[in-house]
Structure formats: structure tokens, C-alpha cells
Amino acid sequence: MMIEVNNVSMKFNLYKERIGGLKEYIIKKIKGELKYEEFWALRNVTFNINKGQVVGIIGLNGAGKSTLLKIIAGVIRPTSGYVKIYGDIAPLIELGAGFDMELTARENVFLNGAILGHTEKFLKERFEEIIDFSELHEFVDVPLKNFSSGMVARLAFSIATLVEPKILIVDEILSVGDIKFQQKCEKRIKDMINNGATVIFVSHSIKQIKELCDTVIWLEKGQIKMLGEVDKVCDMYMDS
Amino acid sequence: MKTRILTFIKYRYLLKQLVIRDIKVKYKRSILGVLWSILNPLLTMAVLNIVFSEFFRFEIDNFIVYYLSGSILFSFMSEATGMALPSIFANGPLLTKVYIPKFIFPLSRAISSFVNLGYATIALLIMVIITGVKITWAYLFFPIVFLLLLVFVIGLCFIFSTYAVFFRDLQHLHGIFILIWTYITPLFYPPSILPEKYQWLLDVNPIYPFIVAFREIILNGSLPSLYLFVSCTGIATITFVLGVILFYKNQNKFIMYL
Numbered sequence: 001m002m003i004e005v006n007n008v009s010m011k012f013n014l015y016k017e018r019i020g021g022l023k024e025y026i027i028k029k030i031k032g033e034l035k036y037e038e039f040w041a042l043r044n045v046t047f048n049i050n051k052g053q054v055v056g057i058i059g060l061n062g063a064g065k066s067t068l069l070k071i072i073a074g075v076i077r078p079t080s081g082y083v084k085i086y087g088d089i090a091p092l093i094e095l096g097a098g099f100d101m102e103l104t105a106r107e108n109v110f111l112n113g114a115i116l117g118h119t120e121k122f123l124k125e126r127f128e129e130i131i132d133f134s135e136l137h138e139f140v141d142v143p144l145k146n147f148s149s150g151m152v153a154r155l156a157f158s159i160a161t162l163v164e165p166k167i168l169i170v171d172e173i174l175s176v177g178d179i180k181f182q183q184k185c186e187k188r189i190k191d192m193i194n195n196g197a198t199v200i201f202v203s204h205s206i207k208q209i210k211e212l213c214d215t216v217i218w219l220e221k222g223q224i225k226m227l228g229e230v231d232k233v234c235d236m237y238m239d240s
Numbered sequence: 241m242k243t244r245i246l247t248f249i250k251y252r253y254l255l256k257q258l259v260i261r262d263i264k265v266k267y268k269r270s271i272l273g274v275l276w277s278i279l280n281p282l283l284t285m286a287v288l289n290i291v292f293s294e295f296f297r298f299e300i301d302n303f304i305v306y307y308l309s310g311s312i313l314f315s316f317m318s319e320a321t322g323m324a325l326p327s328i329f330a331n332g333p334l335l336t337k338v339y340i341p342k343f344i345f346p347l348s349r350a351i352s353s354f355v356n357l358g359y360a361t362i363a364l365l366i367m368v369i370i371t372g373v374k375i376t377w378a379y380l381f382f383p384i385v386f387l388l389l390l391v392f393v394i395g396l397c398f399i400f401s402t403y404a405v406f407f408r409d410l411q412h413l414h415g416i417f418i419l420i421w422t423y424i425t426p427l428f429y430p431p432s433i434l435p436e437k438y439q440w441l442l443d444v445n446p447i448y449p450f451i452v453a454f455r456e457i458i459l460n461g462s463l464p465s466l467y468l469f470v471s472c473t474g475i476a477t478i479t480f481v482l483g484v485i486l487f488y489k490n491q492n493k494f495i496m497y498l
Contacts, residue, residue, distance in 0.1 A: 074339040094337040114254035
């Protein structure tokens with residue numbers, strides 16, 4: 001078993017009006033006007049993922065897909081329940097998180113690499129490989145603010161998929177850069193799957209899900225509506 | 241506890257990267273670059289020297305070194321807290337996407353300001369030599385004062401950055417807060433000019449013992465008293481522990497407020 005999600009619930013307090021500052025907060029608190037609504041983004045979600053499984057998560061907007069991914073990636077802590085991860089995890093949730101636009105591509109490789117938890121030695125060894133994959137040789141010492149958004153995305157994808165992680169979390173990012181680069185990205189992810197990586201994949205494209213996944217979790221209003229074999233769940237989902 | 245130390249070791253390279261980034265971005269596109277860290281205290285000193293030796297006269301021997309030795313410590317504190325204060329919520333977009341230990345942001349800001357303090361110290365030492373202050377073996381001990389001050393400031397950075405997540409107003413209050421603190425700290429005036437009924441201000445001013453200790457070394461060339469040393473250590477430890485506890489108790493709530 002690689003991922004164990006046990007009875008996870010996540011509650012958000014939605015303030016009806018945004019409290020802007022200290023003064024407002026104190027006044028409202030004293031008056032007892034500090035009203036908020038509880039919103040359960042996830043409720044009692046339980047499932048296990050085994051080694052080598054490729055699991056898709058589907059559901060409408062606001063079903064809790066992204067929240068679930070963030071909890072698995074360790075970005076947020078659930079209100080109750082727990083998640084256990086056995087192995088290293090590479091979250092491809094938001095690519096290029098922490099890029100500094102003032103710095104050059106070279107400097108950003110090391111900054112972003114460090115954010116993803118890589119060591120200096122590792123990044124130095126693999127630097128050439130990252131640049132090769134991103135095809136940005138001529139722009140290595142150009143500040144990122146002069147890059148096109150597609151170029152930034154290419155650099156980000158190259159850093160994020162540098163390692164061969166045991167667990168890969170993918171949140172609809174197979175649309176990076178131009179078509180040629182997209183195919184390259186898809187190939188890289190498929191290679192990882194073939195090498196036995198465990199993958200969690202969120203997408204609104206049923207076509208992609210059917211192509212990549214073997215198991216699907218269908219989330220509705222924060223709860224698991226259905227969990228099972230890919231074609232069965234997808235068909236039910238499409239019919240609903 | 242063990243896992244916390246392990247995360248610290250795992251992310252120390254990120255800490256280094258963030259410190260380098262802060263310093264690089266600060267001086268990007270300026271011609272003199274990092275030289276500004278040395279020039280800035282010197283220029284401020286030049287202005288104040290004119291103001292206080294021509295307009296107001298205080299009975300201070302070697303005003304230049306007296307002023308600089310206090311102000312570089314104080315500026316370190318105000319710069320570090322000013323930068324650390326928004327560090328959590330300004331990095332909100334990042335913290336909601338990848339897992340990073342959150343303490344790394346206030347900590348990196350404190351350390352990059354500490355690097356600046358290093359440059360400012362060069363400015364001070366230049367003035368020490370020019371004004372002919374006698375350098376003694378006691379100078380070897382000033383890094384200890386710096387380190388204690390760093391611990392104190394890291395504690396402050398944790399406290400400020402935590403509260404700033406919940407109350408964004410703090411970033412506007414910080415300037416006023418620092419202004420008041422500047423005036424009640426004898427940076428450009430001798431402590432003796434504070435009226436009798438305000439002398440207690442010196443006793444409750446947490447940064448003042450560090451400044452007194454540092455001046456004792458720089459200006460008098462002698463070691464600070466044991467009492468002073470214990471005060472500095474005590475203030476640093478208490479602030480640091482308070483900051484760490486506050487930060488750890490609240491850090492899981494941050495994400496809801498970003």
C-alpha cells in the first residue's frame with residue numbers, strides 16, 4: 001500500500017463578509033456579529049491506493065478534488081482523519097510555484113528545486129538535463145520576466161518531473177506549452193507510469209482519464225460517490 | 241522533535257537559496273549593488289552627524305561611532321521584522337500549493353538582514369579606524385552580541401509574521417511602532433538626557449542591553465558586565481521560545497487566512 005486516506009474531513013469557515021482588519025474584527029467580535037458558515041469540503045473520505053495503481057479523481061467543480069490533492073500532498077492538514085504516505089511524493093499541482101520573475105532561468109532552477117526539496121548537489125548534477133528537456137538553452141541567463149508563459153511552463157515542468165518519484169500527483173497540467181511540448185510531457189508521465197509509479201490524476205477530461213487510469217474515485221459534494229474500475233465509474237458519471 | 245530537526249536539515253538548502261534571493265533581488269539593477277549595504281549606514285551617519293553636531297549638541301565623545309554602533313543593531317532589527325512581517329502571507333500563493341515548512345520564510349528574512357548587518361559592520365569598523373578608537377582584544381567578543389541579537393530578532397520575526405497573517409493592519413502599524421521604538425532608544429542621544437521619570441523606559445527596552453553591550457566593546461574596548469551578558473541571553477532566549485511556540489501553535493491555521 002502506498003497511500004492510506006482514513007476518514008478524512010476538511011472544514012472551512014466561510015466568513016460571510018471579509019473582515020478587513022484588526023479594528024473591524026474587534027468591533028464585530030464584541031458585538032457578536034462575527035458570523036461564518038461552516039463548509040465541509042470533504043466528509044469522511046476513506047480509500048487506499050496500492051503500489052503501481054493509476055487513480056483518477058473526477059467530479060464537478062467544488063466537489064473537493066483539489067482539497068483532497070492538497071491534503072495528500074501535505075499542503076493542508078485535514079480537520080479530522082489522517083493520511084499516510086509510504087514513499088516520496090512529487091506534487092505536480094501548480095507548476096513553477098515560487099519562481100521569482102526577477103531572477104534568471106538558471107537561478108530559478110535552483111530556487112524552485114530547493115522548494116521541491118532537492119539538494120544543491122542533486123540540482124547541479126541534473127542541471128543540464130533540466131535545460132535539455134525544457135529546450136531553453138539560449139535563455140538560461142535571461143530573467144524569467146522576459147519569458148513567454150509557455151516557456152515558463154516548460155521550465156517548470158522540467159524541474160517538477162526531474163525525479164522519478166514513487167508517487168506522482170497530477171492536477172490537469174498536461175496542457176503545458178505548444179502541442180509538441182505537450183506530447184513530450186504526456187510521454188514523460190506515461191514513462192513514469194510504465195516504470196511503476198503510483199499516480200493520482202485529476203482531470204475533467206474523461207478521455208484522458210480513460211486513457212491513463214485503472215481506478216477512478218468519483219467525488220460529489222465532498223463525499224465519495226463511487227469508487228471502482230475506470231470504465232464503470234466513468235460511464236455512471238457521464239450518465240448522471 | 242526528531243522529525244522537525246530532519247525537516248530543518250532537508251530544507252537548509254532552500255533556506256540558503258531564499259537568503260541569496262533576498263540579497264540578489266534587493267540590489268538587482270543598482271550600479272553599486274551590495275556596496276549600498278555599506279554606504280547606506282555611512283550616508284545616514286553623515287547626515288545625522290551634521291544635524292547633531294551643528295544644530296543640536298549632545299555631550300557625546302565620538303558621536304560617529306556612538307551613533308553607528310547603536311544604529312546598525314537597531315536597523316538590523318527593524319529591517320528583519322519589517323521584511324519578516326509579510327513573509328507568510330506574501331508567500332501565500334506558494335504555501336497553498338506545495339508543502340514547505342513555513343518557518344523558513346521569517347527565518348530566511350532574519351538571516352538575510354543579518355548578512356546586511358555584516359556589511360554595515362564593515363562601515364562601522366571603517367569609522368572606528370578613521371576616528372582612532374583603540375581596538376582591543378575585547379573586539380573578538382562582539383560576534384557573541386550579534387548572535388544573541390540574531391536569536392532575539394528571529395523570535396520577533398516569528399511573532400510578527402504570525403500575527404500579520406491574522407491582522408494585515410500590522411504591516412502599517414510596524415512603521416509607527418519602529419518610529420516610537422527608535423525615539424525611546426538612545427541611538428543618537430545619550431541615555432542621560434532622558435528625564436528622571438522616563439528612565440524606566442531604558443529598563444524595559446528589550447534591544448537596549450544589546451546596544452549597551454556592543455558599545456561597551458566598540459567604544460570602551462572592554463567586555464560587557466556579566467549582568468549585561470545575562471540580560472541579553474535572557475531576553476534572546478525568552479523571545480525566541482515565545483516566538484517559536486506562538487508560531488507552531490498557529491501555523492496550521494495560516495492556510496485558512498491566506
